[in-house]
Amino acid sequence: MTQLIFEKSQKGRRGCLLPETGVPEIDFDSIIDSSLLNEEDLLLPEVSELDVMRHFVELSHKNHFIEKGLYPLGSCTMKYNPQINESVCTLPRFKDLHPNSPTSFCQGSLEIMYELQNYLADITGLDSVTLQPAAGAHGELTGMLIVKAYFKKKGENRTKVIVPDSAHGTNPATAKMCGFDVVQVGSNEKGLVDIEELKKAVNNDVAAIMLTNPNTLGLFEENILEISKIMHEAGALLYYDGANLNAIMGIVKPGEMGFDIVHINTHKTLSTPHGGGGPGAGPVAVRKELASFLPVPTVGFNGENFYLNYNHEDSIGKVRSFYGNFGVLLRAYTYILSMGKTGLKQASIDAVLNANYLKEKLKGIYMLPYDSVCMHEFVLSGDKQKEQGVNTLGIAKRLMDSGIHPPTVYFPLIVHEALMVEPTETESKETLDYFVDVMLKIAKEIEENPEAVLKSPLTTPVGKIDEVQAAKKPDLAYKGK
Numbered sequence: 001m002t003q004l005i006f007e008k009s010q011k012g013r014r015g016c017l018l019p020e021t022g023v024p025e026i027d028f029d030s031i032i033d034s035s036l037l038n039e040e041d042l043l044l045p046e047v048s049e050l051d052v053m054r055h056f057v058e059l060s061h062k063n064h065f066i067e068k069g070l071y072p073l074g075s076c077t078m079k080y081n082p083q084i085n086e087s088v089c090t091l092p093r094f095k096d097l098h099p100n101s102p103t104s105f106c107q108g109s110l111e112i113m114y115e116l117q118n119y120l121a122d123i124t125g126l127d128s129v130t131l132q133p134a135a136g137a138h139g140e141l142t143g144m145l146i147v148k149a150y151f152k153k154k155g156e157n158r159t160k161v162i163v164p165d166s167a168h169g170t171n172p173a174t175a176k177m178c179g180f181d182v183v184q185v186g187s188n189e190k191g192l193v194d195i196e197e198l199k200k201a202v203n204n205d206v207a208a209i210m211l212t213n214p215n216t217l218g219l220f221e222e223n224i225l226e227i228s229k230i231m232h233e234a235g236a237l238l239y240y241d242g243a244n245l246n247a248i249m250g251i252v253k254p255g256e257m258g259f260d261i262v263h264i265n266t267h268k269t270l271s272t273p274h275g276g277g278g279p280g281a282g283p284v285a286v287r288k289e290l291a292s293f294l295p296v297p298t299v300g301f302n303g304e305n306f307y308l309n310y311n312h313e314d315s316i317g318k319v320r321s322f323y324g325n326f327g328v329l330l331r332a333y334t335y336i337l338s339m340g341k342t343g344l345k346q347a348s349i350d351a352v353l354n355a356n357y358l359k360e361k362l363k364g365i366y367m368l369p370y371d372s373v374c375m376h377e378f379v380l381s382g383d384k385q386k387e388q389g390v391n392t393l394g395i396a397k398r399l400m401d402s403g404i405h406p407p408t409v410y411f412p413l414i415v416h417e418a419l420m421v422e423p424t425e426t427e428s429k430e431t432l433d434y435f436v437d438v439m440l441k442i443a444k445e446i447e448e449n450p451e452a453v454l455k456s457p458l459t460t461p462v463g464k465i466d467e468v469q470a471a472k473k474p475d476l477a478y479k480g481k
């Protein structure tokens with residue numbers, strides 16, 4: 001049983017010993033009003049440096065991470081973050097740079113941000129980029145605030161945003177947060193946007209559609225040019241949720257499909273690490289007609305110097321302190337440069353190949369509701385296994401006992417008992433085959449002995465939990481030795 005770090009505490013033990021300061025000691029009471037001072041000592045663990053290292057290394061191994069095993073979490077693109085990314089962003093000149101440094105002191109870092117803006121514009125097929133947003137959902141917020149400001153300036157009162165029923169939950173949430181009403185459009189039998197339904201939903205009240213392509217079923221919206229025509233003819237804008245950019249990078253650009261605004265999840269597509277929720281970055285690219293609305297500052301170049309450009313006359317303002325998550329952006333920049341144009345394209349090609357390989361091996365054993373060539377991910381249904389006594393949650397828990405992070409489950413909502421699998425390009429054939437073997441073994445176990453499967457997970461630090469009680473009454477407090 002792992003101890004809490006507080007339980008490892010030994011009175012007087014220290015991690016590091018500082019030399020004598022050479023100045024006389026003074027009493028706190030003489031400089032701070034005693035009514036403001038703590039009455040008791042803080043409850044802090046007293047441990048050595050080695051105790052700390054062992055404690056946190058042990059804890060980290062209880063978690064799952066990409067360097068430990070397969071992480072086929074659909075829509076999340078848990079690709080490997082190459083070590084060169086880490087080496088670059090820990091260089092002292094980046095790591096120790098103060099964000100308030102005068103621009104003449106940090107031309108190199110500004111140049112990197114400027115180039116990254118340009119690379120992202122090229123990858124998305126758009127014109128201008130802000131690096132500020134801190135995550136994909138934050139990029140959505142930025143993008144939809146731009147939509148709002150754009151129509152306000154035009155003097156048009158558009159109150160609605162169209163979102164397909166396969167959309168990620170952040171899309172309707174973002175539209176709503178920006179004050180729009182959400183209009184849902186259904187999918188057809190192929191899993192694509194229902195064009196007839198879309199046509200009926202579009203009118204002069206509609207400001208934008210929020211779409212990801214490939215969609216969350218991992219299917220390419222074949223009618224994307226027709227969709228963009230329908231929207232643009234109605235005077236509306238197209239917002240691209242960039243979470244699935246890993247399927248098309250270097251092959252086709254959202255700008256060419258007709259999208260006007262795109263966010264990029266650098267932590268998905270461009271390999272920066274994001275297990276456990278962050279940090280990330282969600283740069284936003286826009287068409288030149290929308291550039292004046294971008295958050296300030298962006299990074300500009302006047303032929304001689306790089307500078308912070310506050311000259312966006314319709315700017316929605318700042319969306320984050322300083323200039324974005326610089327360390328994360330630096331990793332994305334390193335990844336782009338180390339891959340190059342052909343490497344980025346190859347990454348997408350391999351991601352799509354890996355997903356199709358898994359899909360073909362697993363269909364028939366698990367149900368595949370939308371059976372066509374997929375992009376970088378695909379969605380199985382555990383309906384058959386549920387009838388045999390183990391639902392998708394049970395399958396997910398069983399996978400953990402084989403050292404595999406479960407796929408995304410119960411999303412998208414339009415597939416019953418959904419299992420959304422995204423292997424990414426960084427996995428080898430051997431690892432993919434291992435996943436197939438485990439999935440087939442689990443399906444067989446469910447046929448033969450569902451009760452046994454339901455006992456999983458057995459190898460994790462915490463076994464089967466009451467999920468409702470664990471969320472509603474977590475027992476986290478340290479109550480003292």
Ligand SMILES: *Cc1c(COP(=O)(O)O)cnc(C)c1O
Nearest residue numbers: 075135136137168170241243265
């Ligand atoms: C991950 C994801 C988002 C949100 O991105 P974050 O960076 O997690 O905020 C939005 N849409 C889709 C389809 C996603 O997969």
